[in-house]
Amino acid sequence: MNTIISFKNVVKQYDDDEVILKNVSFEIEQGKFYTLLGPSGCGKTTILRMIAGFTEATKGDIFFDNQRINDIPANKRLVNTVFQDYALFPHxxxxxxxxxxxxxKKMAKADITKKVREALKMVQLPGYETREISEMSGGQRQRVAIARAIVNEPKVLLLDEPLSALDLKLRTDMQYELRDLQQRLGITFIFVTHDQEEALAMSDEIFVMNKGRIVQSGTPVDxxxxxxxxxxxxxxxxxxIVNGVMLEDNLVEFVGKQFECVDGGMRGNEPVEIVIRPxxxxxxxxxxxxxxxxxxxxxxxGVHYEILCTDEDKNEWMVHSTRKAKEGSKVGLFFEPEDIHVMRFNESEEDFDARLESYEE
Known part of the structure; x- marks a missing residue:
């Protein structure tokens, strides 16, 4: 796959304020759906604005199709943005x-009409040309904003939390529509959200951000x-998540007991954290x-009961089950070795990937 966007050691700081982006480097491949995921203030929208040309990097380089674009103005970049509030013209x-x-761009009227109709058809709004914006629902307005972006045939479409103002049912429907649209158009989507379910549902690749850094990247499953x-x-x-000790490869101890697991490549008796999904x-x-x-x-x-339990050491355990439990009762929790995920303290993503490869071979 071709790399269409890359960041090389990019830093962003406003005057003497806190550093917003801290030496960020990554690559975006053409034709995929990427999501920048993280809490408010982590730097994800800053990255989007840098790609669009609305914000300049303090240090580092940004490349588009192997061309450095730090000094190229926003209107010269082959990207379009769908904003959180859609930024449609109400008049x-x-x-x-x-x-x-x-x-x-002073395009011919006949060409404009043809392209607008094609764009509206892509977002399932054929025949809406004369509709006023005030007469449209939130989901329809979002489709108009997307049509306005894709009609310019950008190589990259940037989406800054465009679903956040929609109700749950409509937001879910639009997730399917956005994913389908990206696959039909074949262009690169870069989506910003703090909603992890959105990121997992739609993305080919996710960049998880925290405090100005990308802390992990990979597929939703990864x-x-x-x-x-x-x-x-x-x-x-x-x-x-509980504390534990990695006794040796494939053997971990937590809550005072030893369990077989599938992790390895760590030091003997190394303190670790244990993750088991509900x-x-x-x-x-x-x-x-x-x-x-x-x-x-x-x-x-709805689809399951969310059950909170406590063990003898006062560790809290969340269980997702289709069967109801009796409050106050003692029950057993069963899990397989592959359900245990062991995390090292302060492990870099490079070391983590290398360790995974070592025990997958």
């Missing part, structure tokens, strides 16, 4: 909103199944469980 109808960029540290494990999905815990009888816990509370989440 213009749908056609004029979508055609705005083409008119600036990020979810193999979190590199406590932050990623806690931020991406629900997690049970859906990987099965409630059984105390004699059949690897852990014995007391059921504290439970909530019905």
């Amino acid at each position: 213009m109808n749908v056609f004029d909103n979508v055609a705005f960029g083409l008119k600036i 990020i979810y199944d193999e979190p590199i540290n406590h932050f990623v494990a806690d931020f991406v999905g629900e997690s049970n 859906e990987d815990l099965t409630i059984t009888t105390p004699d059949k469980g690897k852990l014995v816990v007391t059921v504290d509370t439970q909530l019905f989440r």
